[in-house]
Amino acid sequence: MLNSNTTNAEDLRIYQIIDANLDRAREGLRVLEDWARFGLGKEKYVKRIKNFRQILGRNHLEIYKQSRNLIADKCKGLNHREQINRNTSEKIISSNSGRVQEALRVIEEFSRLHNHELSKIASEIRYEIYTIEIDLLSLSKRKNSEEILRENDLYVITDQKDNLLEIIEEILIAGVRIIQYRFKTGTDKDNLQEAIKIKNLCKRYDSLFIINDRIDIALASNADGIHLGQDDLDLITARKLLGFSKIIGISANNESDISNALKDGCDYIGIGPVFETATKKGKKPIGIEKIKTLTKDLDTPWFAIGGIKSNNISYLRRNGFQKVALVSQLMNSEDPKEEAIMILKELSHEN
Known part of the structure; x- marks a missing residue:
């Protein structure tokens, strides 16, 4: 349960971190979900990933969202040159799986004291994504091979x-x-x-x-x-x-x-x-x-x-x-x- 007895500057920064990483995790999950749906046509993975998004959405508390603009983010909009190298479905899967895993790890660490339930949820989903990433990559490779055979x-x-x-x-x-x-x-x-x-x-x-x-x-x-x-x-x-x-x-x-x-x-x-x-x-x-x-x-x-x-x-x-x-x-x-x-x-x- 969230402990919100204090709203000092450190708490606000932590809430901002959790808020930002909940957004990152859900965005990355949506990329994986859409690839499982439209790229692979694998309903089983669509359902699993969608469920993770919904769970994180339910735990994206209002106090996290309200903290979003209370302390200015001076690093907003930073990009990295590696982003332009995501030119295959496999690279997109790997990069977004990594995005989800990293975001969930941050949530797990920073919500441990304030919201133990969210910390536990983040940990459980993170380990699931490790397996899902490998499965989606394997399915993508097989799909590419099948297309070469047919074409x-x-x-x-x-x-x-x-x-x-x-x-x-x-x-x-x-x-x-x-x-x-x-x-x-x-x-x-x-x-x-x-x-x-x-x-x-x-x-x-x-x-x-x-x-x-x-x-x-x-x-x-x-x-x-x-x-x-x-x-x-x-x-x-x-x-x-x-x-x-x-x-x-x-x-x-x-x-x-x-x-x-x-x-x-x-x-x-x-x-x-x-x-x-x-x-x-x-x-x-x-x-x-x-x-x-x-x-x-x-x-x-x-x-x-x-x-x-x-x-x-x-x-x-x-x-x-x-x-x-x-x-x-x-x-x-x-x-x-x-x-x-x-x-x-x-x-x-x-x-």
Whole structure:
């Protein structure tokens, strides 16, 4: 309960501090709430954050508001150059989460003697915001990854090459936004080091970096996601290990595999092989018509894979295939950048 027996200058200054920080905390919470609502569409977080705003509003006592102009604030309107660097949703989330956390800490300290109930409330909400910040950042990262999957039609899978980093940068420059790092030989140490370098390249070009099969390498390199085959670790276990900020793709070639992948919450599906391919020797192609049947009601992003080259993409497009995954066509190209540009134009119907 507020102890307001005295109204000396020190009390007024404390009331001003509490008033200013209640405003800051509620403003920051509103930013987080609106992002959860409009940016992410996550009702659960909207309700939680709105509830915090209402609790602080109920405890924003009149005596705090009345103290606002009794002692002049000579530092009003001060800004910092870092404010102009908040140019992504992630930076806005982090800065406003920090704003709320700092404001609540100030309230907690300065209301301890005057209003123990408010001090306790500030402490409880502050610890909740630590978790909410991480959740909102993870959800934002996942949303960005999902948008890249939906908006981009070319998915490139790497092969092991001495100049792999050069090839990847060339195709990233060309406009490719999805790279899967696939390796079958070499030591874990070397593969992880290469994965980290590719991840840094993809980050520079705002592209997705996905690891084939290996969850440990995906976690250690901070990949954006992982691609799993039918004989790899199951999707539910992979999600538990990776968390919900990462995307998970699944290879499938029949109705049952696709149904299970969707039920377990995959983010995209690789369907094939469409044609015969040296990458999957001995695996029988499932063909155009079968894939059309499998995908006719499929809303989740899917990529046709297996034997796809620049000279058969137009044929796939005529049959309604929108997204394709390539391996050898770009990995073995003498000019991977130009090759990638031509394939992207073919996929977008540009001439």
